[in-house]
Amino acid sequence: MATPQALEPPAEALLLAAGRGERMRPLTDSCPKPLLPVRGRPLLVWHLDALSRAGVRRALINTAWLGEQIPAALGNAHDGPHGPLALSYSMEGQDFGRALETAGGIARALPRLAEVFWLAAGDVFMPDFGFDPDARVRFARGPALAHLWLVPNPPHHPRGDFGLDAQGLALDLPAGDPRPRWTYSTVALLRRTLFEPPWCEIPPGNPEGVAAPLAPLLRRAMAAGRVTAEVWSGPWTDVGTPQRWAALNAEPETPATAGAPALDRG
Template identity: 80%
Template sequence: MREHADPKAPLAAALLLAAGRGERMRPLTDTCPKPLLPVRGRPLLAWHLDALARSGVRRALINTAWLGEQIPATLGAAYPGPHGTLVLDYSMEGRDFGHALETAGGIARALPRLDSVFWLAAGDVFMPDFPYDPAVRTQFLASNALAHLWLVPNPPHHPLGDFGLDDEGRALDLPPHQCSERWTYSSVALLRRELFAPPWCDIPPGNPGGIAAPLAPVLRRAMGAGRVTAEVWRGTWADVGTPERLAAVQG
Protein backbone atom coordinates (compact mmCIF):
# COMPACT_ATOMS: atom_id res chain seq x y z
CA MET A 1 0.00 0.00 0.00
CA ARG A 2 1.60 3.23 -1.15
CA GLU A 3 -1.11 5.73 -0.29
CA HIS A 4 -1.60 7.12 3.23
CA ALA A 5 -4.18 9.66 4.36
CA ASP A 6 -2.74 12.80 5.88
CA PRO A 7 -4.66 13.26 9.16
CA LYS A 8 -4.22 17.03 8.84
CA ALA A 9 -5.50 17.26 5.27
CA PRO A 10 -9.01 18.66 4.71
CA LEU A 11 -11.55 15.97 3.87
CA ALA A 12 -13.16 15.79 0.44
CA ALA A 13 -16.88 16.44 0.10
CA ALA A 14 -17.21 14.46 -3.13
CA LEU A 15 -15.81 11.32 -4.72
CA LEU A 16 -15.84 10.98 -8.51
CA LEU A 17 -15.42 7.50 -9.93
CA ALA A 18 -12.99 7.45 -12.85
CA ALA A 19 -11.19 4.11 -12.57
CA GLY A 20 -13.00 1.89 -15.08
CA ARG A 21 -11.53 0.41 -18.25
CA GLY A 22 -14.40 1.47 -20.52
CA GLU A 23 -14.42 -1.75 -22.54
CA ARG A 24 -17.59 -0.88 -24.46
CA MET A 25 -16.08 2.45 -25.49
CA ARG A 26 -13.09 0.86 -27.21
CA PRO A 27 -11.14 1.78 -29.29
CA LEU A 28 -11.58 5.33 -27.91
CA THR A 29 -10.54 4.22 -24.43
CA ASP A 30 -7.48 2.31 -25.60
CA THR A 31 -5.50 5.55 -25.28
CA CYS A 32 -7.77 7.83 -23.21
CA PRO A 33 -9.63 7.21 -19.92
CA LYS A 34 -13.37 7.38 -20.53
CA PRO A 35 -13.92 10.33 -18.12
CA LEU A 36 -11.53 12.44 -20.23
CA LEU A 37 -13.30 11.82 -23.53
CA PRO A 38 -14.53 15.15 -24.92
CA VAL A 39 -18.21 16.07 -24.62
CA ARG A 40 -19.16 19.38 -26.22
CA GLY A 41 -15.50 20.37 -26.34
CA ARG A 42 -14.60 19.53 -22.73
CA PRO A 43 -13.63 16.39 -20.80
CA LEU A 44 -16.72 14.47 -19.69
CA LEU A 45 -15.54 14.65 -16.07
CA ALA A 46 -15.34 18.45 -16.24
CA TRP A 47 -19.13 18.72 -16.31
CA HIS A 48 -19.30 17.15 -12.83
CA LEU A 49 -16.48 19.39 -11.61
CA ASP A 50 -18.30 22.50 -12.79
CA ALA A 51 -21.55 21.40 -11.14
CA LEU A 52 -19.78 20.68 -7.84
CA ALA A 53 -17.98 24.03 -7.86
CA ARG A 54 -21.20 25.83 -8.79
CA SER A 55 -22.86 24.27 -5.74
CA GLY A 56 -20.16 25.37 -3.33
CA VAL A 57 -18.15 22.15 -3.04
CA ARG A 58 -14.49 23.08 -2.71
CA ARG A 59 -12.65 19.74 -2.45
CA ALA A 60 -13.17 16.54 -4.43
CA LEU A 61 -11.37 13.20 -4.66
CA ILE A 62 -11.11 11.28 -7.96
CA ASN A 63 -10.28 7.57 -8.09
CA THR A 64 -8.28 6.31 -11.07
CA ALA A 65 -6.93 3.05 -12.49
CA TRP A 66 -6.99 2.54 -16.26
CA LEU A 67 -4.56 5.07 -17.80
CA GLY A 68 -4.94 6.71 -14.42
CA GLU A 69 -1.93 9.00 -14.61
CA GLN A 70 -3.61 10.90 -17.45
CA ILE A 71 -6.38 12.20 -15.19
CA PRO A 72 -4.26 14.19 -12.67
CA ALA A 73 -1.94 15.18 -15.54
CA THR A 74 -4.95 16.71 -17.31
CA LEU A 75 -6.92 18.15 -14.39
CA GLY A 76 -4.11 18.98 -11.96
CA ALA A 77 -4.47 19.80 -8.27
CA ALA A 78 -7.14 22.47 -8.72
CA TYR A 79 -9.93 22.88 -11.22
CA PRO A 80 -10.53 26.56 -12.03
CA GLY A 81 -14.15 26.30 -13.04
CA PRO A 82 -16.34 29.27 -13.92
CA HIS A 83 -18.03 29.08 -10.50
CA GLY A 84 -15.00 28.82 -8.22
CA THR A 85 -11.88 26.74 -7.79
CA LEU A 86 -12.29 23.11 -6.83
CA VAL A 87 -9.29 21.49 -5.09
CA LEU A 88 -8.66 17.99 -6.45
CA ASP A 89 -6.96 14.96 -4.97
CA TYR A 90 -6.60 11.44 -6.35
CA SER A 91 -6.91 7.84 -5.18
CA MET A 92 -4.56 6.00 -7.55
CA GLU A 93 -5.87 2.44 -7.54
CA GLY A 94 -4.04 1.40 -10.69
CA ARG A 95 -0.71 2.64 -9.37
CA ASP A 96 -1.17 1.06 -5.95
CA PHE A 97 -2.83 -2.24 -6.88
CA GLY A 98 -2.56 -2.65 -10.64
CA HIS A 99 -6.32 -2.67 -11.18
CA ALA A 100 -9.57 -0.88 -10.33
CA LEU A 101 -11.26 -1.80 -7.05
CA GLU A 102 -14.86 -1.48 -8.32
CA THR A 103 -17.22 0.98 -6.67
CA ALA A 104 -17.44 -0.23 -3.05
CA GLY A 105 -13.77 -1.19 -3.01
CA GLY A 106 -12.82 2.20 -4.40
CA ILE A 107 -14.97 4.04 -1.87
CA ALA A 108 -13.51 2.01 0.99
CA ARG A 109 -10.03 2.85 -0.31
CA ALA A 110 -10.83 6.57 -0.34
CA LEU A 111 -12.87 6.57 2.88
CA PRO A 112 -10.22 8.01 5.27
CA ARG A 113 -9.97 11.03 2.96
CA LEU A 114 -13.72 11.66 2.66
CA ASP A 115 -16.05 13.71 4.83
CA SER A 116 -18.56 11.93 7.08
CA VAL A 117 -21.18 12.61 4.38
CA PHE A 118 -20.03 12.90 0.77
CA TRP A 119 -21.35 13.14 -2.76
CA LEU A 120 -20.69 10.25 -5.13
CA ALA A 121 -20.88 10.40 -8.93
CA ALA A 122 -19.58 8.29 -11.80
CA GLY A 123 -17.23 10.15 -14.09
CA ASP A 124 -18.78 8.64 -17.22
CA VAL A 125 -22.28 10.01 -16.64
CA PHE A 126 -23.36 13.26 -18.33
CA MET A 127 -25.52 15.21 -15.89
CA PRO A 128 -24.51 18.86 -16.42
CA ASP A 129 -27.41 20.53 -14.62
CA PHE A 130 -27.41 18.46 -11.44
CA PRO A 131 -27.34 20.92 -8.51
CA TYR A 132 -25.45 19.04 -5.73
CA ASP A 133 -27.76 21.04 -3.49
CA PRO A 134 -26.29 21.80 -0.02
CA ALA A 135 -29.82 22.01 1.40
CA VAL A 136 -30.45 18.40 0.39
CA ARG A 137 -27.19 17.42 2.08
CA THR A 138 -28.35 19.17 5.26
CA GLN A 139 -31.68 17.33 5.12
CA PHE A 140 -29.86 14.04 4.61
CA LEU A 141 -27.65 14.74 7.64
CA ALA A 142 -30.78 15.14 9.78
CA SER A 143 -32.18 11.78 8.68
CA ASN A 144 -31.18 8.25 9.66
CA ALA A 145 -30.57 7.24 6.04
CA LEU A 146 -27.21 5.79 5.11
CA ALA A 147 -27.61 6.69 1.44
CA HIS A 148 -29.76 8.94 -0.69
CA LEU A 149 -29.90 8.03 -4.37
CA TRP A 150 -30.96 9.92 -7.44
CA LEU A 151 -32.93 7.71 -9.81
CA VAL A 152 -33.77 8.40 -13.45
CA PRO A 153 -36.36 7.08 -15.94
CA ASN A 154 -35.11 3.84 -17.44
CA PRO A 155 -33.06 4.35 -20.61
CA PRO A 156 -33.55 2.02 -23.62
CA HIS A 157 -30.43 0.01 -22.75
CA HIS A 158 -31.70 -0.67 -19.18
CA PRO A 159 -35.48 -1.05 -19.49
CA LEU A 160 -36.11 -2.91 -16.21
CA GLY A 161 -34.34 -0.38 -14.01
CA ASP A 162 -32.61 -1.03 -10.69
CA PHE A 163 -34.78 -0.04 -7.73
CA GLY A 164 -38.30 0.83 -6.74
CA LEU A 165 -39.41 3.85 -4.69
CA ASP A 166 -42.16 3.91 -2.08
CA ASP A 167 -44.45 6.78 -1.11
CA GLU A 168 -42.19 7.73 1.80
CA GLY A 169 -39.13 8.17 -0.40
CA ARG A 170 -37.43 4.88 0.48
CA ALA A 171 -35.57 2.97 -2.20
CA LEU A 172 -36.83 -0.61 -2.65
CA ASP A 173 -34.86 -3.65 -3.73
CA LEU A 174 -37.71 -5.57 -5.35
CA PRO A 175 -37.81 -7.62 -8.56
CA PRO A 176 -39.84 -6.19 -11.46
CA HIS A 177 -42.84 -8.49 -10.86
CA GLN A 178 -43.15 -7.20 -7.27
CA CYS A 179 -42.73 -3.52 -8.05
CA SER A 180 -45.19 -1.41 -10.03
CA GLU A 181 -42.45 0.93 -11.21
CA ARG A 182 -38.67 0.69 -11.14
CA TRP A 183 -36.08 3.33 -11.87
CA THR A 184 -32.44 3.35 -12.91
CA TYR A 185 -29.78 4.45 -10.45
CA SER A 186 -28.20 7.58 -11.95
CA SER A 187 -24.81 6.96 -10.24
CA VAL A 188 -25.21 10.13 -8.15
CA ALA A 189 -25.76 9.74 -4.41
CA LEU A 190 -25.17 11.16 -0.97
CA LEU A 191 -23.50 8.59 1.27
CA ARG A 192 -22.48 8.30 4.90
CA ARG A 193 -19.13 6.82 5.81
CA GLU A 194 -21.10 4.59 8.20
CA LEU A 195 -22.43 2.69 5.16
CA PHE A 196 -18.94 1.28 4.60
CA ALA A 197 -18.69 -0.42 7.99
CA PRO A 198 -20.28 -3.65 9.31
CA PRO A 199 -22.97 -4.87 8.96
CA TRP A 200 -23.28 -3.20 5.58
CA CYS A 201 -19.71 -3.54 4.33
CA ASP A 202 -16.79 -5.63 5.62
CA ILE A 203 -13.92 -3.91 3.79
CA PRO A 204 -11.52 -2.19 6.23
CA PRO A 205 -11.30 1.61 5.90
CA GLY A 206 -8.57 2.47 3.45
CA ASN A 207 -8.93 -0.99 1.86
CA PRO A 208 -5.26 -1.84 2.43
CA GLY A 209 -5.67 -5.24 0.79
CA GLY A 210 -7.04 -3.81 -2.43
CA ILE A 211 -10.33 -5.73 -2.27
CA ALA A 212 -12.46 -5.19 -5.38
CA ALA A 213 -16.19 -5.11 -4.58
CA PRO A 214 -19.35 -3.66 -6.16
CA LEU A 215 -21.61 -1.13 -4.46
CA ALA A 216 -25.00 -2.70 -5.21
CA PRO A 217 -24.85 -5.42 -2.50
CA VAL A 218 -23.94 -2.80 0.11
CA LEU A 219 -26.90 -0.65 -0.91
CA ARG A 220 -29.23 -3.63 -0.95
CA ARG A 221 -28.32 -4.56 2.62
CA ALA A 222 -29.10 -1.02 3.75
CA MET A 223 -32.33 -0.99 1.72
CA GLY A 224 -33.42 -4.14 3.53
CA ALA A 225 -33.17 -2.17 6.79
CA GLY A 226 -35.06 0.83 5.35
CA ARG A 227 -31.94 3.00 5.48
CA VAL A 228 -31.76 4.14 1.83
CA THR A 229 -33.85 7.00 0.49
CA ALA A 230 -34.18 8.21 -3.09
CA GLU A 231 -35.74 10.71 -5.43
CA VAL A 232 -36.25 10.92 -9.19
CA TRP A 233 -34.11 13.22 -11.33
CA ARG A 234 -35.82 14.27 -14.57
CA GLY A 235 -33.14 16.62 -15.85
CA THR A 236 -30.44 15.85 -18.40
CA TRP A 237 -28.84 12.46 -17.80
CA ALA A 238 -26.93 10.04 -19.98
CA ASP A 239 -24.80 7.01 -19.25
CA VAL A 240 -22.00 7.60 -21.75
CA GLY A 241 -21.07 3.94 -22.07
CA THR A 242 -20.64 3.39 -25.81
CA PRO A 243 -19.43 5.42 -28.82
CA GLU A 244 -23.06 5.75 -29.93
CA ARG A 245 -24.13 7.25 -26.59
CA LEU A 246 -21.11 9.53 -26.64
CA ALA A 247 -22.18 10.82 -30.07
CA ALA A 248 -25.76 11.31 -28.83
CA VAL A 249 -24.77 13.76 -26.06
CA GLN A 250 -22.56 15.96 -28.24
CA GLY A 251 -25.54 18.18 -29.03
Protein backbone atom coordinates in the same frame (compact mmCIF):
# COMPACT_ATOMS: atom_id res chain seq x y z
CA MET B 1 -0.40 -2.20 0.92
CA ALA B 2 -0.44 0.71 3.34
CA THR B 3 -3.61 2.61 4.09
CA PRO B 4 -3.54 6.11 2.53
CA GLN B 5 -2.95 8.85 5.07
CA ALA B 6 -5.54 11.61 5.36
CA LEU B 7 -3.08 14.49 5.10
CA GLU B 8 -5.36 16.90 3.26
CA PRO B 9 -8.77 18.13 4.50
CA PRO B 10 -11.53 15.57 3.86
CA ALA B 11 -13.06 15.61 0.40
CA GLU B 12 -16.74 16.46 0.07
CA ALA B 13 -17.16 14.53 -3.19
CA LEU B 14 -15.78 11.35 -4.71
CA LEU B 15 -15.79 11.07 -8.49
CA LEU B 16 -15.39 7.60 -9.97
CA ALA B 17 -12.95 7.54 -12.88
CA ALA B 18 -11.18 4.18 -12.57
CA GLY B 19 -13.01 1.97 -15.07
CA ARG B 20 -11.57 0.51 -18.27
CA GLY B 21 -14.51 1.48 -20.47
CA GLU B 22 -14.43 -1.74 -22.51
CA ARG B 23 -17.60 -0.91 -24.45
CA MET B 24 -16.11 2.45 -25.45
CA ARG B 25 -13.16 0.93 -27.26
CA PRO B 26 -11.31 2.00 -29.35
CA LEU B 27 -11.91 5.50 -27.90
CA THR B 28 -10.70 4.40 -24.47
CA ASP B 29 -7.63 2.53 -25.70
CA SER B 30 -5.60 5.70 -25.33
CA CYS B 31 -7.87 8.01 -23.26
CA PRO B 32 -9.72 7.39 -19.98
CA LYS B 33 -13.45 7.63 -20.57
CA PRO B 34 -13.94 10.56 -18.11
CA LEU B 35 -11.55 12.66 -20.20
CA LEU B 36 -13.39 12.13 -23.50
CA PRO B 37 -14.69 15.50 -24.72
CA VAL B 38 -18.42 16.21 -24.62
CA ARG B 39 -19.37 19.51 -26.26
CA GLY B 40 -15.92 20.94 -25.88
CA ARG B 41 -15.11 19.86 -22.33
CA PRO B 42 -13.88 16.60 -20.79
CA LEU B 43 -16.82 14.62 -19.49
CA LEU B 44 -15.54 14.76 -15.90
CA VAL B 45 -15.28 18.57 -16.00
CA TRP B 46 -19.07 18.88 -16.22
CA HIS B 47 -19.29 17.38 -12.71
CA LEU B 48 -16.41 19.54 -11.46
CA ASP B 49 -18.11 22.72 -12.67
CA ALA B 50 -21.40 21.70 -11.05
CA LEU B 51 -19.67 20.89 -7.75
CA SER B 52 -17.99 24.30 -7.81
CA ARG B 53 -21.33 26.04 -8.40
CA ALA B 54 -22.75 24.17 -5.40
CA GLY B 55 -19.99 25.44 -3.11
CA VAL B 56 -18.08 22.16 -2.84
CA ARG B 57 -14.40 22.95 -2.34
CA ARG B 58 -12.67 19.53 -2.27
CA ALA B 59 -13.12 16.54 -4.55
CA LEU B 60 -11.31 13.20 -4.65
CA ILE B 61 -11.05 11.30 -7.94
CA ASN B 62 -10.25 7.59 -8.09
CA THR B 63 -8.27 6.33 -11.07
CA ALA B 64 -6.95 3.07 -12.51
CA TRP B 65 -7.08 2.64 -16.30
CA LEU B 66 -4.62 5.13 -17.83
CA GLY B 67 -4.93 6.77 -14.44
CA GLU B 68 -1.88 8.96 -14.71
CA GLN B 69 -3.59 10.92 -17.50
CA ILE B 70 -6.31 12.25 -15.20
CA PRO B 71 -4.15 14.18 -12.68
CA ALA B 72 -1.93 15.23 -15.60
CA ALA B 73 -4.96 16.78 -17.31
CA LEU B 74 -6.76 18.23 -14.28
CA GLY B 75 -3.95 19.03 -11.84
CA ASN B 76 -4.49 19.77 -8.16
CA ALA B 77 -7.26 22.34 -8.57
CA HIS B 78 -10.15 23.08 -10.91
CA ASP B 79 -10.92 26.72 -11.62
CA GLY B 80 -14.67 26.38 -11.32
CA PRO B 81 -17.35 28.96 -12.13
CA HIS B 82 -17.90 29.78 -8.42
CA GLY B 83 -14.40 29.36 -7.05
CA PRO B 84 -11.54 26.87 -7.02
CA LEU B 85 -12.13 23.19 -6.36
CA ALA B 86 -9.17 21.38 -4.78
CA LEU B 87 -8.53 17.99 -6.38
CA SER B 88 -6.79 14.92 -4.99
CA TYR B 89 -6.53 11.38 -6.31
CA SER B 90 -6.87 7.79 -5.19
CA MET B 91 -4.55 5.96 -7.58
CA GLU B 92 -5.93 2.42 -7.57
CA GLY B 93 -4.05 1.40 -10.70
CA GLN B 94 -0.76 2.64 -9.30
CA ASP B 95 -1.36 0.99 -5.90
CA PHE B 96 -2.94 -2.30 -6.97
CA GLY B 97 -2.66 -2.58 -10.75
CA ARG B 98 -6.44 -2.57 -11.24
CA ALA B 99 -9.68 -0.84 -10.37
CA LEU B 100 -11.35 -1.87 -7.11
CA GLU B 101 -15.00 -1.47 -8.27
CA THR B 102 -17.27 1.05 -6.59
CA ALA B 103 -17.45 -0.15 -2.96
CA GLY B 104 -13.81 -1.21 -2.97
CA GLY B 105 -12.78 2.15 -4.36
CA ILE B 106 -14.88 4.04 -1.80
CA ALA B 107 -13.42 1.94 1.03
CA ARG B 108 -9.93 2.74 -0.28
CA ALA B 109 -10.71 6.46 -0.25
CA LEU B 110 -12.71 6.44 3.01
CA PRO B 111 -10.02 7.93 5.32
CA ARG B 112 -9.85 10.93 2.99
CA LEU B 113 -13.60 11.58 2.73
CA ALA B 114 -15.94 13.73 4.81
CA GLU B 115 -18.55 12.09 7.04
CA VAL B 116 -21.16 12.86 4.35
CA PHE B 117 -20.00 13.06 0.74
CA TRP B 118 -21.29 13.23 -2.80
CA LEU B 119 -20.66 10.32 -5.17
CA ALA B 120 -20.84 10.57 -8.95
CA ALA B 121 -19.50 8.52 -11.83
CA GLY B 122 -17.20 10.34 -14.21
CA ASP B 123 -18.80 8.73 -17.26
CA VAL B 124 -22.33 10.06 -16.71
CA PHE B 125 -23.53 13.29 -18.35
CA MET B 126 -26.02 15.26 -16.20
CA PRO B 127 -25.52 18.87 -17.30
CA ASP B 128 -28.36 20.33 -15.21
CA PHE B 129 -27.71 18.47 -11.96
CA GLY B 130 -26.83 20.91 -9.20
CA PHE B 131 -25.40 18.92 -6.23
CA ASP B 132 -27.83 20.89 -4.08
CA PRO B 133 -26.18 21.91 -0.77
CA ASP B 134 -29.58 21.94 0.93
CA ALA B 135 -30.05 18.28 -0.01
CA ARG B 136 -26.73 17.52 1.65
CA VAL B 137 -27.80 19.30 4.85
CA ARG B 138 -31.13 17.43 4.94
CA PHE B 139 -29.38 14.12 4.41
CA ALA B 140 -26.76 14.83 7.08
CA ARG B 141 -29.52 15.56 9.63
CA GLY B 142 -31.44 12.36 8.89
CA PRO B 143 -30.90 8.67 9.64
CA ALA B 144 -30.35 7.40 6.08
CA LEU B 145 -27.04 5.86 5.07
CA ALA B 146 -27.51 6.75 1.40
CA HIS B 147 -29.71 8.98 -0.73
CA LEU B 148 -29.89 8.02 -4.40
CA TRP B 149 -30.94 9.94 -7.48
CA LEU B 150 -32.90 7.66 -9.80
CA VAL B 151 -33.73 8.31 -13.46
CA PRO B 152 -36.31 6.94 -15.91
CA ASN B 153 -35.08 3.70 -17.40
CA PRO B 154 -33.06 4.25 -20.60
CA PRO B 155 -33.53 1.92 -23.60
CA HIS B 156 -30.38 -0.04 -22.75
CA HIS B 157 -31.58 -0.72 -19.17
CA PRO B 158 -35.36 -1.15 -19.43
CA ARG B 159 -35.85 -3.15 -16.20
CA GLY B 160 -34.29 -0.52 -13.95
CA ASP B 161 -32.62 -1.05 -10.57
CA PHE B 162 -34.69 0.05 -7.58
CA GLY B 163 -38.22 0.93 -6.57
CA LEU B 164 -39.39 3.90 -4.52
CA ASP B 165 -42.20 4.04 -1.98
CA ALA B 166 -44.46 6.96 -1.05
CA GLN B 167 -42.24 7.89 1.90
CA GLY B 168 -39.15 8.23 -0.30
CA LEU B 169 -37.50 4.96 0.71
CA ALA B 170 -35.59 3.10 -1.99
CA LEU B 171 -36.75 -0.50 -2.47
CA ASP B 172 -34.95 -3.61 -3.66
CA LEU B 173 -37.96 -5.13 -5.39
CA PRO B 174 -38.05 -8.91 -5.88
CA ALA B 175 -38.31 -10.43 -9.33
CA GLY B 176 -41.86 -10.29 -10.61
CA ASP B 177 -42.91 -7.39 -8.39
CA PRO B 178 -45.17 -5.20 -10.58
CA ARG B 179 -44.22 -1.91 -8.93
CA PRO B 180 -42.21 0.49 -11.11
CA ARG B 181 -38.44 0.60 -11.00
CA TRP B 182 -36.01 3.33 -11.89
CA THR B 183 -32.37 3.29 -12.87
CA TYR B 184 -29.71 4.41 -10.41
CA SER B 185 -28.13 7.50 -11.93
CA THR B 186 -24.76 6.88 -10.16
CA VAL B 187 -25.21 10.15 -8.21
CA ALA B 188 -25.73 9.78 -4.47
CA LEU B 189 -25.14 11.26 -1.07
CA LEU B 190 -23.41 8.71 1.17
CA ARG B 191 -22.54 8.43 4.82
CA ARG B 192 -19.21 6.92 5.83
CA THR B 193 -21.07 4.55 8.16
CA LEU B 194 -22.32 2.61 5.12
CA PHE B 195 -18.76 1.41 4.63
CA GLU B 196 -18.40 0.03 8.14
CA PRO B 197 -19.82 -3.16 9.72
CA PRO B 198 -22.47 -4.51 9.53
CA TRP B 199 -22.92 -3.10 6.03
CA CYS B 200 -19.35 -3.45 4.76
CA GLU B 201 -16.53 -5.69 6.00
CA ILE B 202 -13.69 -4.02 4.07
CA PRO B 203 -11.34 -2.19 6.46
CA PRO B 204 -11.21 1.60 5.97
CA GLY B 205 -8.47 2.37 3.49
CA ASN B 206 -8.91 -1.08 1.92
CA PRO B 207 -5.22 -1.95 2.46
CA GLU B 208 -5.53 -5.30 0.67
CA GLY B 209 -7.18 -3.80 -2.40
CA VAL B 210 -10.41 -5.80 -2.19
CA ALA B 211 -12.60 -5.25 -5.26
CA ALA B 212 -16.31 -5.04 -4.40
CA PRO B 213 -19.48 -3.59 -5.97
CA LEU B 214 -21.72 -1.04 -4.26
CA ALA B 215 -25.12 -2.63 -4.96
CA PRO B 216 -24.94 -5.34 -2.24
CA LEU B 217 -24.25 -2.69 0.43
CA LEU B 218 -27.17 -0.61 -0.79
CA ARG B 219 -29.48 -3.63 -0.78
CA ARG B 220 -28.55 -4.49 2.81
CA ALA B 221 -29.25 -0.93 3.88
CA MET B 222 -32.51 -0.85 1.88
CA ALA B 223 -33.68 -3.97 3.73
CA ALA B 224 -33.20 -2.00 6.96
CA GLY B 225 -35.03 1.06 5.63
CA ARG B 226 -31.86 3.16 5.60
CA VAL B 227 -31.73 4.27 1.94
CA THR B 228 -33.80 7.12 0.54
CA ALA B 229 -34.17 8.24 -3.07
CA GLU B 230 -35.77 10.66 -5.47
CA VAL B 231 -36.34 10.69 -9.21
CA TRP B 232 -34.29 13.05 -11.39
CA SER B 233 -36.12 13.99 -14.58
CA GLY B 234 -33.44 16.18 -16.14
CA PRO B 235 -31.08 15.18 -18.96
CA TRP B 236 -29.04 12.08 -18.12
CA THR B 237 -26.82 9.91 -20.29
CA ASP B 238 -24.69 6.94 -19.34
CA VAL B 239 -21.88 7.49 -21.85
CA GLY B 240 -21.29 3.77 -22.22
CA THR B 241 -20.84 3.31 -25.97
CA PRO B 242 -19.22 5.26 -28.82
CA GLN B 243 -22.71 5.71 -30.30
CA ARG B 244 -24.05 7.44 -27.17
CA TRP B 245 -20.95 9.62 -26.99
CA ALA B 246 -21.31 10.61 -30.65
CA ALA B 247 -25.02 11.35 -30.19
CA LEU B 248 -24.28 13.71 -27.29
CA ASN B 249 -21.74 15.62 -29.33
CA ALA B 250 -24.14 15.83 -32.27
CA GLU B 251 -26.97 17.40 -30.24
CA PRO B 252 -27.40 21.19 -30.45
CA GLU B 253 -26.10 23.08 -27.44
CA THR B 254 -28.45 24.68 -24.91
CA PRO B 255 -27.41 27.43 -22.47
CA ALA B 256 -26.69 24.74 -19.85
CA THR B 257 -24.65 22.50 -22.11
CA ALA B 258 -22.79 25.44 -23.56
CA GLY B 259 -21.49 26.26 -20.09
CA ALA B 260 -23.97 28.83 -18.74
CA PRO B 261 -25.40 27.62 -15.42
CA ALA B 262 -29.05 27.24 -16.40
CA LEU B 263 -29.81 25.63 -13.03
CA ASP B 264 -27.42 27.40 -10.69
CA ARG B 265 -28.12 25.99 -7.25
CA GLY B 266 -24.83 27.09 -5.72
